[in-house]
Amino acid sequence: MQKKSIKAVNDFVVKFANVNGSGSASANTLFAKSIMRMGVPVSPRNIFPSNIQGLPTWYEVRVSESGWLGRRGGADLMVAMNPQTWEKDVVEVEPGGYLFYDSTKPLPADKFRDDITVIGMPLTEICNATYTDARQRQLFKNIIYVGALAALLEIDIAEVEKLIGEQYKGKEKLLEPNLRALHLGRDWAAANLPCPLGITVRRSDKVGAKIFIEGNNAVALGAVYGGATVCAWYPITPSSSVAEAFMKHCGKFRVDAATGKRNVAIVQAEDELASIGMVIGAAWNGARAFTCTSGPGVSLMTEFIGLAYFAEIPAVIVNVQRAGPSTGMPTRTQQADILSCAYASHGDTKHVLLFPEDAREAFAFTADALDLADRLQTPVFVMTDLDIGMNERLCEPLEWDDSRTYDRGKVLSHEDLEAGKRFGRYLDVDDDGITYRTYPGTHPKRGSFFTRGTSRDRYARYTEEGSAYVDNMQRLLRKFETAKLYVPEPVLKESPRTAHYGVVYYGSTACAMDEALAELEAEGIAMDAIRVRAFPFQDPVIDFVNAHDHVFVVEQNRDGQLRTLLVNEGAIDPARASSIVHYDGTPITARFIRRAIEERLSAFNVRPMRRTAAAGE
């Protein structure tokens, strides 16, 4: 039987199966970046264990000339470097796909599939013959397979060489052996393997000015640009690299040139209770402050978040979501903290949530969150997730308007107080629910007040009077209404044809959704879409739901949390919205969304209108 092999140019998925701690990560990144340097969009994803050394880890690279950045699912080429996961990895190869493996030790025929092309390269043997040091044998094995893949996929070796040169700039001693390993792999493959494979990379111009960046890095830079001067945090996957990147950026951007001192204070706290406590203390005292954490950290912070809501203290909390509940799957992605953040803490609370779709928005929204928190005097959550946070992704370049000034909100200065401006800490003089505050130490005689989590009147005086309490709680609701004027607007994507159905989605689902919508459109299924970017929901979100026969709320959690929030806060008829959920810890795919929508629509007995070509049949 003639084997049918996948043929594709600039449109395929390569998956690397490695052992954690074997040095594969940098080699795999090198592979992905060299394709990007050829002008072809790539989107790599780390699938890693909660472990430092020894457990399986995968790196999946989607190559897509069309620029689809979501996870596709399946693998056209599996680089199977981990015997532990061999069986599973072989199964995952698409029919007609390719399996690249270390053939040093012969494997019985039943370990393979006959519908895929198997490419064996004796990597261990080559390394053992070339290197004597055990560590070198391991590390260079990774570079050697990158060299071989360059030959197999027709990746321009000059791009790989250039990247290695950039990586080892100033460490020339390491540069030469790495280049040698790369060439060794390439030359061996060219001489012994069926180069090129059916899947190849061809130079293109689809990357343009786009940058390749991890969301956590972008968040950290957003905090620098947004003027955060206090960062208190506690290590937790997948958010730790936000704080680490913030430290790195501050080492560059926040050193006072004259004195060498720092325009920032970064504290690794003893736990999340302390980190949010420090943020609240700093913001109360007029500094811009943030913390970064994940679901379990937010759980610990909730008492303080209630205090900040009720006492009206700004706080920015970046939640890089992971799979819960409890420790859950700490290295897998989810959007499962929507409800726990929207209503964090005891009593009646509601919090502002921002949902960036990628690193670019994560940068912008983090800077915005610092303005919003000061403007609204309340906690603001930046809701990213592991998929956005810990994977390098292509996105439009980050932007900053130099004429932008920080919105410090309603703060009375010494001059204001001196001029006799009336001050009641909880007095709603502008009728927008937002009241004026003063920083400690502003004026010797005026403007001091007592901040507390207990009930108080409009002048911050302790009271247990029911009417004063209700007055205050109602004003907090007014303030939440006002928040709608400041948070990012939703993004509407209308089908060119009349659509009776709509999808609501947010955050990291966006890249898969863009692709799914294009596929549905191509199939003749008209579908409007709205990307929610914030809570509280503005009118266009609610109007969108009400304007369609039915909407699907697509999200990455079990319970359809955003749908619950929409129904609860938008007074939507629950029958109008149903959930499409994906929550196994892997990023949602376009395939999954498309199939789910098709299934639902067929259950509604909807016959898609075919486009002209199909209609002519």
Place this chain on the structure above:
Amino acid sequence: MTYLAKPKLHHPDLPANALGFTRRDYEGAISTLCAGCGHDSISAAIIQACWELAIEPHKVAKLSGIGCSSKTPTYFLEKSHGFNSVHGRMPSVLTGANLANRDLIYLGVSGDGDSASIGLGQFAHVMRRGVNMTYIVENNGVYGLTKGQFSATADRGSKSKRGAVNTDEGIDLAILALQLGATYVGRSFSGDKAQLVPLIKGALTHPGAAFIDVISPCVAFNNHDGSTRSYDYVRSHNEAVNRLDVITVHKEITTEYAPGAVQEVRQHDGSVLRLRKLADDYDSSSRIAAMSYVQGRYAHGEIVTGLLYVEPDATDLHESLGTVARPLNALGEKELCPGSAALEKFNASLR
């Protein structure tokens, strides 16, 4: 801004300090604690100390947790901003506040339940970090607001008002503070104003983490026979090791002491802590000796009070972090935002 109004009429002859303020200018609202509560004496001592040091009231930020003791910041320094935070979590809020503006004086007031039970973790870490603050625990060994349960500082074997015997070991926060690196550690008794006021003054002028454990009897729930925090018990078991005078930069040193009996400690800001020894063998310059002495005397049922330890070359968290001299909350776009040109460079590095 206080809850209960207090008559603002001043006696015309009330003495004024260097700033022209009288003691009344450092007061707050009328206390709502029980009559005879030790905490009110501590509030009075804080007022006296601030007045004597001629601190500008609005330059103090007073922070507390939850509990009877944590209510007291309402009862002093009404021109200061106050923050009644979350139970056991004042230290983190104070730390954040301190990071935001290093120019204010931070006064943390807490209780034994707030600091030794629910808040022991934050207590430990704020000491470790050397936050420049005065941290006072008003220690009565009992939960007042919830009516008489033991706190974690209650001595093992002591009796509650209802007759229950505490079977858990008591936590000595002063010993913990010493171990954890606090650079100024004192203990006092709310009933001994002469000892307490200078201790607070010393703490307020100290440029690092200053901690004072103040035994403060609870007249409602812990002032009975069998309690080790009653007025009677503390009076009869109080062993003061020294007496402190705080001489600020501005004051001339006039009092004469016999050589050998007095130890002088000059602090960064020029203020001098002058210690008169009451116990010949006590050395407040040694952390280890202090811990050993206090624990040795505790084994004999004695409560050691006084300035237990002071580190004259203390540093604080800002020094550890290398922050700028200007308060971080005063920095603006110019200092903080790298701008679009730097961003374009950053973008270029990611292609």
